Structures are given as C-alpha cells and as structure tokens.
Amino acid sequence: xxxxxxxxxxxxxxxxxxxxxxxxxxxxxxxxxxxxxxxxxxxxxxxxxxxxxxxxxxxxxxxxxxxxxxxxxxxxxxxxxxxxxxxxxxxxxxxxxxxxxxxxxxxxxxxxxxxxxxxxxxxxxxxxxxxxxxxxxxxxxxxxxxxxxxxxxxxxxxxxxxxxxxxxxxxxxxxxxxxxxxxxxxxxxxxxxxxxxxxxxxxxxxxxxxxxxxxxxxxxxxxxxxxxxxxxxxxxxxxxxxxxxxxxxxxxxxxxxxxxxxxxxxxxxxxxxxxxxxxxxxxxxxxxxxxxxxxxxxxxxxxxxxxxxxxxxxxxxxxxxxxxxxxxxxxxxxxxxxxxxxxxxxxxxxxxxxxxxxxxxxxxxxxxxxxxxxxxxxxxxxxxxxxxxxxxxxxxxxxxxxxxxxxxxxxxxxxxxxxxxxxxxxxxxxxxxxxxxxxxxxxxxxxxxxxxxxxxxxxxxxxxxxxxxxxxxxxxxxxxxxxxxxxxxxxxxxxxxxxxxxxxxxxxxxxx
Ligand code: HEM
Ligand SMILES: *[C@@H]1O[C@H](CO)[C@@H](O)[C@H](O)[C@H]1NC(C)=O
Ligand SMILES: *[C@@H]1O[C@H](CO)[C@@H](O)[C@H](O)[C@H]1NC(C)=O
Ligand SMILES: *[C@@H]1O[C@H](CO)[C@@H](O)[C@H](O)[C@H]1NC(C)=O
Numbered sequence: 001x002x003x004x005x006x007x008x009x010x011x012x013x014x015x016x017x018x019x020x021x022x023x024x025x026x027x028x029x030x031x032x033x034x035x036x037x038x039x040x041x042x043x044x045x046x047x048x049x050x051x052x053x054x055x056x057x058x059x060x061x062x063x064x065x066x067x068x069x070x071x072x073x074x075x076x077x078x079x080x081x082x083x084x085x086x087x088x089x090x091x092x093x094x095x096x097x098x099x100x101x102x103x104x105x106x107x108x109x110x111x112x113x114x115x116x117x118x119x120x121x122x123x124x125x126x127x128x129x130x131x132x133x134x135x136x137x138x139x140x141x142x143x144x145x146x147x148x149x150x151x152x153x154x155x156x157x158x159x160x161x162x163x164x165x166x167x168x169x170x171x172x173x174x175x176x177x178x179x180x181x182x183x184x185x186x187x188x189x190x191x192x193x194x195x196x197x198x199x200x201x202x203x204x205x206x207x208x209x210x211x212x213x214x215x216x217x218x219x220x221x222x223x224x225x226x227x228x229x230x231x232x233x234x235x236x237x238x239x240x241x242x243x244x245x246x247x248x249x250x251x252x253x254x255x256x257x258x259x260x261x262x263x264x265x266x267x268x269x270x271x272x273x274x275x276x277x278x279x280x281x282x283x284x285x286x287x288x289x290x291x292x293x294x295x296x297x298x299x300x301x302x303x304x305x306x307x308x309x310x311x312x313x314x315x316x317x318x319x320x321x322x323x324x325x326x327x328x329x330x331x332x333x334x335x336x337x338x339x340x341x342x343x344x345x346x347x348x349x350x351x352x353x354x355x356x357x358x359x360x361x362x363x364x365x366x367x368x369x370x371x372x373x374x375x376x377x378x379x380x381x382x383x384x385x386x387x388x389x390x391x392x393x394x395x396x397x398x399x400x401x402x403x404x405x406x407x408x409x410x411x412x413x414x415x416x417x418x419x420x421x422x423x424x425x426x427x428x429x430x431x432x433x434x435x436x437x438x439x440x441x442x443x444x445x446x447x448x449x450x451x452x453x454x455x456x457x458x459x460x461x462x463x464x465x466x467x468x469x470x471x472x473x474x475x476x477x478x479x480x481x482x483x484x485x486x487x488x489x490x491x492x493x494x495x496x497x498x499x500x501x502x503x504x505x506x507x508x509x510x511x512x
Pocket of ligand 2 (some may be wrong): 154
C-alpha cells in the first residue's frame with residue numbers, strides 16, 4: 001500500500017520537475033512572439049504614435065471580439081470618430097478614412113496586395129484559387145482579363161431577359177404576400193430573389209428560392225459559414241490550418257460542394273445542348289464561357305471560378321444593397337415621392353417601358369441617385385479590406401508605415417466620414433448625387449467603397465446595377481411597403497457582410 005503511494009508521488013515529482021523548464025520555454029516564446037514586438041511597437045516603431053484602443057496594441061483579439069459581437073461596421077465608424085482618420089485596429093493593422101491615404105492604398109495598378117486575411121478562402125494551389133482571394137497580381141490580372149468582357153455595360157443587355165423573367169416571379173410573389181396581408185421578412189425574400197436572378201443569369205438556372213420561399217439547395221447557409229470563417233479566422237491567419245483541419249474532421253462546411261456539384265451538372269447539360277445546336281440570341285453567362293472554352297480561351301477551372309464567384313460574391317451583396325434601398329425609400333416619403341415623380345413623368349412622356357429596360361434606367365437620374373445613396377449608407381461588406389504595405393514602406397497620413405504592415409479602409413468608416421460627405425452624412429439624401437458625375441473626380445464619388453477599390457474592385461458591379469435598377473422601379477410602381485414591428489427599425493448583423501432584418505406588409509398600389 002505505502003509503496004504504491006510512494007511511487008505515485010515520485011511520478012508526480014518528475015512532472016513537477018519539468019514545470020520550470022516548460023514555463024521557461026513558454027515565457028521565451030511569449031517574449032519573442034508577443035512581448036518584444038509589443039515593446040517595439042510601443043517605443044521604437046514609426047507607427048508608435050498612431051492612436052487606437054490599448055487592447056488593439058496588445059492583440060488581434062480586440063478586433064476578433066469586435067467582429068464576433070456583430071456590429072463591427074458601427075464600431076469602425078466609432079473608432080474613427082474617436083481617434084481620427086488613422087486608427088490602430090490590431091498589432092500591425094491600421095484602418096484609414098482619409099481620402100489621400102485610401103487612394104494610395106487601393107490605387108489602380110497598386111503594389112498593395114491582398115493580405116493573409118483572405119487565406120481562409122484561398123486554395124493552396126494557385127491555379128485553383130478563386131479570383132476574389134488570389135494574391136499574385138500577375139495571375140490575378142490574367143484571370144480577370146479572360147472574363148472581363150462578360151461584365152461590360154453592353155453585355156448586360158444579353159442578361160436582361162433573365163432578369164425580366166425573375167422579376168415577373170418576384171412581383172407575382174409580392175402580390176400574393178399583399179393579398180394574404182402577410183408579414184414578410186423583406187431582406188430574406190430579397191435574398192431569395194438575388195440568388196434566383198444570379199443563378200438565371202450565370203447558369204440559365206434559377207434556384208427556385210422565391211417559388212419555395214426557402215432555399216432548397218442549402219447554399220445560402222453554407223456560403224454564410226464560409227464568409228464568417230473569412231471575417232473571423234482571417235484575423236488570426238496563423239490558426240487557419242487548425243480551423244481547416246477541424247472543418248474537415250467535423251465536416252462543418254460544404255458550400256463549395258453544393259454549388260460546384262450543381263454547376264458541373266448544368267455545365268454538362270449545356271455542353272450537350274450546345275453541341276446539338278448553335279446558340280442564337282442572348283446566351284447565358286455560362287454559354288458565353290462555353291463558347292470561349294471552344295475557342296481555347298478558358299478552361300474548366302476558369303468556368304468553375306467565374307460561375308462560382310458570381311453566385312458567392314454576387315447574391316448576398318446585391319440582396320443586402322437592394323433591400324436596404326427599399327428600406328430607405330419606404331421609410332422616407334420625400335425620397336419615395338421623388339422617385340415616383342420621376343417614374344410618372346417619364347411614363348407620361350412615353351419614355352419608360354413596363355418593365356423598365358436597362359437602357360432606360362440609365363436616363364433616370366433620381367433612380368441612379370437612390371442606388372448610389374443606398375450603396376453609401378449601407379455598403380454590403382462591413383469589414384476592412386486589408387492590404388499589405390509593399391517593399392520600402394510608405395508614408396500615409398503623415399506617418400511612415402514599414403513594409404509588411406496591414407493597412408486598409410472600411411467602407412462604413414469612409415462613407416460616414418463627415419469631412420467627406422458633410423454634416424448630413426447620416427441622412428439618406430439621394431439628391432446629394434444629382435449632378436455628380438461618375439468618375440468625374442468629385443471626392444465624394446471617388447471615395448465610394450461599396451464595390452471595393454482599385455485593381456481588386458468588384459467585377460460584378462454592372463450585373464448588380466442591372467438587377468437593381470430594373471427591379472426597384474417595378475416594385476415602387478406597384479407596391480407600398482409598410483415596415484411592421486420593431487418600431488420599423490432595420491436591424492443589422494455583421495461578420496463579413498452587413499446582413500439586415502426588418503419585416504413589412506405589402507399593399508398593392510391603387511388596390512385595397
Ligand atoms: C451591390 C452588389 C455588390 C457589392 C456591394 C459588391 C462588393 C464587392 C467588393 C467590396 C469587392 C472587393 C472585396 C475586396 O477587396 O476584398 C468585390 C469583389 C468582387 N465581386 Fe462584388 N459586389 C457586388 C456584386 C457582385 C456581383 C453581382 C458579382 C458577380 C456577378 C460580384 C463578383 C465579385 C468578384 C468576382 C469580386 C472579386 C474581384 C477581383 O478580385 O478581381 N460582385 N465585390
Ligand atoms: C461596366 O461597364 C463599363 C462600360 O462597358 C465598363 O467600362 C466597366 O469596366 C464595367 N465594370 C466592370 C466592373 O466590369
Ligand atoms: C435556358 O433554359 C431553358 C430551359 O429552362 C431553355 O428553354 C432556354 O433555351 C435556355 N436559354 C438559353 C439562353 O440557353
Ligand atoms: C428623406 O429624404 C429627403 C429627400 O430625399 C432627404 O432630404 C432627407 O434628408 C431624408 N430624411 C432622412 C431622415 O434621411
């Protein structure tokens with residue numbers, strides 16, 4: 001008996017003997033990886049005087065916690081209001097809201113590459129990386145050049161029948177909701193709308209989410225998991241291998257799987273029917289790609305990337321912008337009235353079809369202003385778009401930032417900057433855009449970050465404008481939308497996108 005007890009104690013003692021050694025190793029690691037960089041950042045680094053929360057000096061955990069809370073887009077605005085146009089948001093991570101600095105970071109042909117923040121959605125094999133996350137500037141340029149002609153203004157005309165088709169479904173469903181006097185989660189229905197439309201444009205295949213008022217594919221939830229991983233794990237890239245491993249072990253996300261299986265299926269069907277007859281008339285995005293494949297200009301990995309990127313990057317973003325535009329319009333009688341006046345005037349002059357065409361929408365200044373103001377008030381991406389300071393470092397807003405520093409801007413902080421947009425930056429004022437020319441050099445225009453900026457700016461901008469400028473007039477013509485519950489307040493939840501929630505009842509105009 002005694003003997004056993006004795007030998008147990010001896011075992012424990014041998015573990016205890018290890019503790020000082022482990023403690024020493026632990027402290028050494030902490031000093032090298034954390035304490036020394038921290039002291040350097042506090043006393044020596046040229047960025048030591050950049051203001052920001054104390055915790056942000058110590059650890060990335062500060063920003064991680066902010067994102068996890070779900071209101072990071074507002075927190076970024078508050079940080080800039082408190083600390084000024086440059087804020088330290090983490091060790092070696094800085095957010096800017098000053099036009100000159102923002103312009104330098106994102107300028108076309110910029111040497112400021114996307115940071116390791118994008119690693120959670122970056123494939124290890126360069127050829128299989130998606131256009132959105134890939135880092136190498138030459139690879140990216142080549143990839144983008146291959147498909148750029150599928151996103152031009154003139155190409156939009158060929159996607160118009162797809163949009164019209166789904167707009168008819170949308171209006172029919174809204175009429176049903178009105179007839180039933182149903183309380184509708186507007187952002188959710190619009191999300192179904194946006195997925196269906198991008199499916200129809202991209203693959204000539206609607207996902208039938210509006211018809212089902214439900215996502216039968218499961219891709220919405222899966223894409224959301226992918227985005228949350230980006231928003232959170234992107235802040236701690238050194239832990240990404242661990243999270244990838246756990247995702248694999250516990251099978252937590254298969255977003256790519258649902259969509260790619262569906263895409264392969266549709267591709268095969270289209271290949272077969274293309275072989276039978278030459279496509280005449282407006283071809284879908286996919287058929288254009290298949291024609292390019294026939295000419296040897298793209299391969300299957302390009303097809304999977306382009307179609308997948310459209311669905312993943314082009315659905316939630318468009319839905320969030322569109323439903324916010326509806327919210328801002330329908331909670332402001334003046335703005336809604338002004339848009340209806342524009343529509344009715346053009347109708348009387350015989351210059352507006354039903355449905356409104358893409359080309360007619362270009363000559364609706366107030367409609368364009370409504371969209372632009374919605375993109376300003378509610379940019380879909382709520383995160384900072386981080387870039388890396390190139391070799392040689394850079395001077396931004398009066399401070400020298402060494403090579404390797406992560407710098408960037410958050411669209412919300414920029415769009416609510418009163419130095420740029422004036423004291424009424426918090427108000428939905430479409431009229432501020434009347435007379436401001438796109439790309440005309442006005443700083444308010446050049447600081448619009450909803451679609452990102454520079455060489456990595458959104459490739460799908462024209463497609464989202466096609467959808468939104470066509471459907472908004474149709475909804476405004478036919479419906480009143482009355483927010484219901486929550487005092488009519490639009491709630492938000494942010495990780496990478498700024499999702500919204502508000503309920504409403506619909507009333508058919510001129511009806512009962
Ligand atoms: C209102 C709607 C949209 C918004 C607000 C939006 C926003 C953005 C933003 C902010 C970026 C840059 C992100 C970064 O720097 O990390 C981006 C990139 C991208 N977007 Fe969009 N987007 C929208 C619609 C679309 C649509 C409809 C498509 C496709 C049909 C699309 C496809 C892409 C792609 C492929 C990229 C990566 C481009 C590159 O890196 O070259 N987006 N988008
Ligand atoms: C939108 O269309 C215009 C005009 O065709 C084109 O110059 C522009 O590059 C397009 N935008 C994108 C992001 O492709
Ligand atoms: C799209 O698919 C439908 C069947 O759903 C087919 O009748 C039509 O020809 C296709 N359109 C294009 C442009 O391929
Ligand atoms: C409502 O819209 C009008 C006209 O577009 C605008 O001037 C006003 O600032 C808006 N009100 C609010 C509270 O956003």
